[in-house]
Amino acid sequence: MLQQELDLLVIGAGSGGVRAARMAAQRGAKVAVAEMAALGGTCVNVGCIPKKLYSYAAHYAEAFDEAHGYGWPVQAPAFDWDMLKANRAAEIGRLNTVYGVVLEGAGVTLVKGRARIVSPHEVEVNGERYRARHILVATGGHPLIPQVPGGEHAVSSNEMFDLPRFPRRLVVIGAGYIACEMASIFRGLGAQVTQLVRGSRLLQGFDDDIAAFLAAEMTKKGVDIRLATHLQHAERRADGVLLVATHEGEVIEADTVLCATGRGPNTRGLGLEEVGVTLGSRGEVVVDAQYRSSVPSILAVGDVTDRVQLTPVALAEAMVVVDQLFGSGQRSMSYEFIPTAVFTHPGIGTVGLTEAQARKQLAKVRTYQSEFKSLKHTLSGSAERTLMKLVVDDASDRVVGLHMVGAEAGEIVQGFAVAMKAGATKAHFDATIGIHPTAAEEFVTMREPLGR
Numbered sequence: 497m498l499q500q501e502l503d504l505l506v507i508g509a510g511s512g513g514v515r516a517a518r519m520a521a522q523r524g525a526k527v528a529v530a531e532m533a534a535l536g537g538t539c540v541n542v543g544c545i546p547k548k549l550y551s552y553a554a555h556y557a558e559a560f561d562e563a564h565g566y567g568w569p570v571q572a573p574a575f576d577w578d579m580l581k582a583n584r585a586a587e588i589g590r591l592n593t594v595y596g597v598v599l600e601g602a603g604v605t606l607v608k609g610r611a612r613i614v615s616p617h618e619v620e621v622n623g624e625r626y627r628a629r630h631i632l633v634a635t636g637g638h639p640l641i642p643q644v645p646g647g648e649h650a651v652s653s654n655e656m657f658d659l660p661r662f663p664r665r666l667v668v669i670g671a672g673y674i675a676c677e678m679a680s681i682f683r684g685l686g687a688q689v690t691q692l693v694r695g696s697r698l699l700q701g702f703d704d705d706i707a708a709f710l711a712a713e714m715t716k717k718g719v720d721i722r723l724a725t726h727l728q729h730a731e732r733r734a735d736g737v738l739l740v741a742t743h744e745g746e747v748i749e750a751d752t753v754l755c756a757t758g759r760g761p762n763t764r765g766l767g768l769e770e771v772g773v774t775l776g777s778r779g780e781v782v783v784d785a786q787y788r789s790s791v792p793s794i795l796a797v798g799d800v801t802d803r804v805q806l807t808p809v810a811l812a813e814a815m816v817v818v819d820q821l822f823g824s825g826q827r828s829m830s831y832e833f834i835p836t837a838v839f840t841h842p843g844i845g846t847v848g849l850t851e852a853q854a855r856k857q858l859a860k861v862r863t864y865q866s867e868f869k870s871l872k873h874t875l876s877g878s879a880e881r882t883l884m885k886l887v888v889d890d891a892s893d894r895v896v897g898l899h900m901v902g903a904e905a906g907e908i909v910q911g912f913a914v915a916m917k918a919g920a921t922k923a924h925f926d927a928t929i930g931i932h933p934t935a936a937e938e939f940v941t942m943r944e945p946l947g948r
Contacts, residue, residue: 515814632817
């Protein structure tokens with residue numbers, strides 16, 4: 497039985513899906529969203545939000561210790577894992593409710609259940625069919641677990657926020673931003689953390705100096721990073737302890753093993769290929785510049801397209817789709833100078849090209865770099881240091897890359913991203929007065945390029 501005739505049916509109520517549905521409805525379109533899980537998608541439920549909350553929690557232990565240098569000789573109280581989980585769950589529940597209210601307020605129909613596309617204009621949910629002029633796939637992605645013996649004993653990042661017991665010994669498999677963030681967070685919360693990295697470095701795709709500096713800082717904070725180390729197999733002893741074997745024959749005991757080795761698009765079971773939608777080698781929906789698939793009535797945004805896996809990118813893509821379908825069609829998306837942060841300890845903020853990328857694309861490049869101990873840590877007793885780096889196109893003097901490892905890196909880099917998007921040159925940076933004393937002022941006081 498056909499339930500409704502719609503202008504837009506969105507599959508997935510994550511960041512991109514909710515934004516598209518809400519904005520389309522506000523433009524007068526008749527819109528429905530199909531979602532089988534909690535509203536808000538990965539970001540709200542098992543991604544950005546809980547990760548940032550846990551990162552805040554992890555900083556308190558070192559904050560108690562650092563307070564001694566400022567005249568507060570306090571002892572850190574015992575950490576309560578169950579309390580953190582409960583408070584996080586309450587906040588996520590509140591956000592789930594907010595998403596529902598936002599959709600309802602915009603006049604969007606929420607359909608709970610698993611959706612399957614049965615024709616270029618029809619979607620089936622719970623045995624009921626909905627017809628729509630346009631279908632938007634915004635189903636996001638899922639963690640990938642490597643196929644190794646004993647891999648079933650590992651957990652993904654999805655489960656890390658609600659583990660039944662706090663893992664006193666944690667093994668993290670992976671070198672990407674999720675692996676590094678989880679290693680940092682759980683080390684800060686008090687776990688003994690071993691990070692197994694298959695390659696020769698952390699954070700492939702990030703600037704080399706930034707990745708190397710972060711590895712050194714994480715090591716100083718107690719994360720045991722093992723480079724060029726392969727997971728061979730895992731097994732669970734009768735007493736519940738996990739044994740992780742590496743290719744070198746070492747066996748590491750752990751309470752929890754986290755596999756953070758990448759994410760894949762959620763396209764399985766959606767009926768995409770059956771209706772003629774082309775999928776890429778990783779199962780992603782292949783789209784054009786207007787986010788249309790090979791079937792013109794079916795579009796896709798966000799992680800399911802496997803382009804840039806960032807919540808703000810999904811939001812921006814959703815706005816382009818709404819404008820294309822129900823607006824002037826003039827809006828477009830630029831993937832140049834997308835800022836991002838990694839919530840490690842210390843954190844990373846980055847925007848633009850790495851030095852290696854710049855040297856491949858540009859005739860001549862200048863780089864500027866500054867490493868220092870922040871003012872806070874002159875009394876805190878912490879050995880943490882900060883690194884800042886600029887990459888400049890020599891021909892135009894334009895700043896094409898800006899990278900930082902240090903406290904509040906994401907907050908600092910966000911503002912500089914605006915300047916870079918506007919085409920700021922190194923001369924503009926040099927002419928800007930710094931705010932003193934701050935770490936951020938270092939970006940406008942670096943004068944001597946590195947001799948390389």
